[in-house]
Amino acid sequence: MGGYGPKGVDVYLSDEKHGLLLTSGVKGLVFDPRKNLKNRYRDMVMEALELHRRFPYAICGHLFFLGRTESALASKKFGSVLGEAAVLMSGIANRRLPTDAPELYEVIGIMLLDPGEPDSLDLAPAGVPAELHAECYAQRLVDAFNRRNPFY
Numbered sequence: 001m002g003g004y005g006p007k008g009v010d011v012y013l014s015d016e017k018h019g020l021l022l023t024s025g026v027k028g029l030v031f032d033p034r035k036n037l038k039n040r041y042r043d044m045v046m047e048a049l050e051l052h053r054r055f056p057y058a059i060c061g062h063l064f065f066l067g068r069t070e071s072a073l074a075s076k077k078f079g080s081v082l083g084e085a086a087v088l089m090s091g092i093a094n095r096r097l098p099t100d101a102p103e104l105y106e107v108i109g110i111m112l113l114d115p116g117e118p119d120s121l122d123l124a125p126a127g128v129p130a131e132l133h134a135e136c137y138a139q140r141l142v143d144a145f146n147r148r149n150p151f152y
Contacts, residue, residue, distance in 0.1 A: 009051075013145075020055040021152075022145050028065035030115055033081045034073060040064075041088045045103045048092065052102035059148055061107035061141040063134055064089060068112040068120045085110060086128045093132060098148075106144045109137030 013022040025047065027040050048060050064085065071082035078084035095104035111134035114120040123135035131140075146152070 009047075018057070018149075020051065020058040021149060022059045022061075022141070023051060024061040024063065024141060026063045026065070029070070030065075030067035030113075031070060033066055033070050033085070034075065037081065037085060037088070041092075044105070045092055048095075048105050049103040052095075052098075052104075056098040056102065057148060059106045059141065059145045060095075061109070061137065061144075062105050063109045063111065063137055065111045065113055065134075068114045068117075068122060071112050071125070080127070082110075082112070082125060082127055086132060089132055090129060106148075107137060107140045108132055109134035109140075 009023045010026050011024045012020060014020045025044075027044060029036055029040060044062055044064075048062075051058060051060050066082060066085055071080065071085070073081045075081050075084040078087055089108045089110055092104050093108040095101070095106045109123075110125060110128050110132045112120070112122040112125050124130075124133040
């Protein structure tokens with residue numbers, strides 16, 4: 001999927017009449033997020049931009065995860081890596097209308113987990129705005145789809 005080149009998406013819904021209707025991707029940083037957080041952010045912005053340029057009515061969502069242990073590392077401007085991720089993701093979330101900026105996502109969810117430790121999963125991390133919790137990501141994605149596509 002994509003406007004100016006192929007974009008790998010994890011899940012999508014499309015039909016022959018309308019093209020791409022919904023997409024959801026997953027990106028994450030488990031180790032050394034301070035080094036790569038801004039790179040992941042830029043990747044996400046470019047993906048949304050390219051998808052929305054070709055399919056402006058598509059609902060694009062993204063689930064972003066951080067290593068739970070690594071998320072508590074200090075960040076110069078934002079207190080912690082999790083705080084920085086929340087600020088960055090807030091800046092590209094909540095695209096309401098097809099005429100809004102194409103680099104925005106309709107829905108983003110943030111979650112924490114440490115590999116190999118199932119008990120570390122946190123779908124509603126403290127310090128992350130409720131509209132970015134992964135806990136209700138799927139429902140928000142479906143709600144956005146239903147608002148934009150009442151004919152389905």
